[in-house]
Amino acid sequence: DVKVTQSxxxxxxxxxxxxxxxxxxDMDHENMFWxxxxxxxxxxxxxxxxxxxxxxxxxxxxxxxxxxxxxxRFSLILESASTNQTSMYLCASSPSxxxxxxxxxxxxxxxxxx
Amino acid sequence: AQKITQTQPGMFVQEKxxxxxxxxxxxxxQSYGLFWYKQPSSGEMIFLIYQGSYDEQNATExxxxxxxxxxxxxxxxxxxxxxxxxxxxxxxAMSPNAGNMLTFGGGTRLMVKP
Numbered sequence: 210d211v212k213v214t215q216s217x218x219x220x221x222x223x224x225x226x227x228x229x230x231x232x233x234x235d236m237d238h239e240n241m242f243w244x245x246x247x248x249x250x251x252x253x254x255x256x257x258x259x260x261x262x263x264x265x266x267x268x269x270x271x272x273x274x275x276x277x278x279x280x281x282r283f284s285l286i287l288e289s290a291s292t293n294q295t296s297m298y299l300c301a302s303s304p305s306x307x308x309x310x311x312x313x314x315x316x317x318x319x320x321x322x323x
Numbered sequence: 324a325q326k327i328t329q330t331q332p333g334m335f336v337q338e339k340x341x342x343x344x345x346x347x348x349x350x351x352x353q354s355y356g357l358f359w360y361k362q363p364s365s366g367e368m369i370f371l372i373y374q375g376s377y378d379e380q381n382a383t384e385x386x387x388x389x390x391x392x393x394x395x396x397x398x399x400x401x402x403x404x405x406x407x408x409x410x411x412x413x414x415x416a417m418s419p420n421a422g423n424m425l426t427f428g429g430g431t432r433l434m435v436k437p
Contacts, residue, residue, distance in 0.1 A: 251427035303423040314368035
């Protein structure tokens with residue numbers, strides 16, 4: 210079974226704090242993704258990575274950065290958390306094959322910024 | 324750019340009845356993939372079904388089928404014989420042929436009544 214894990218299910222941080230969200234996958238997938246999910250907006254892509262040390266901006270990268278030092282791990286960083294970054298964050302991974310290959314999602318991290 | 328529209332924010336269905344969740348899309352790509360995911364209250368995204376734009380047959384997976392109408396750019400999910408466990412958020416998504424990036428719709432919350 211493909212497994213994608215995220216470091217926390219729930220996280221509460223204060224405005225201005227630096228926040229790290231960790232994601233690990235155990236299927237040797239090349240691609241990894243970070244989304245945020247907000248009611249009515251579905252999932253929106255923040256960043257993705259198709260290889261170690263490679264990253265690409267998604268639709269809403271502002272206020273976020275990412276790190277991929279190892280193939281299995283993809284970190285999302287909020288340099289200075291703000292209240293409008295309160296959201297559910299979902300990590301996903303997929304092999305680098307054709308688009309028929311689905312993405313496999315982690316359980317999500319619900320982040321609250323006070 | 325790709326766009327997915329789910330026009331039903333919430334729907335009720337009686338247990339054991341069939342239900343159709345609507346999804347329309349917009350893309351200039353000739354080749355693309357369409358996905359449906361289920362997200363129960365636990366938060367994890369569960370892959371349900373996939374349809375390739377060149378697939379001649381509509382996709383089916385158990386109680387799930389995808390009513391794909393390419394000319395209308397619609398990819399509706401049909402759930403037959405609804406069960407209480409089908410109560411969840413459902414997301415339609417699409418990817419271009421060139422990669423695994425997904426664009427999501429806003430989601431539909433399905434509630435199954437006993």
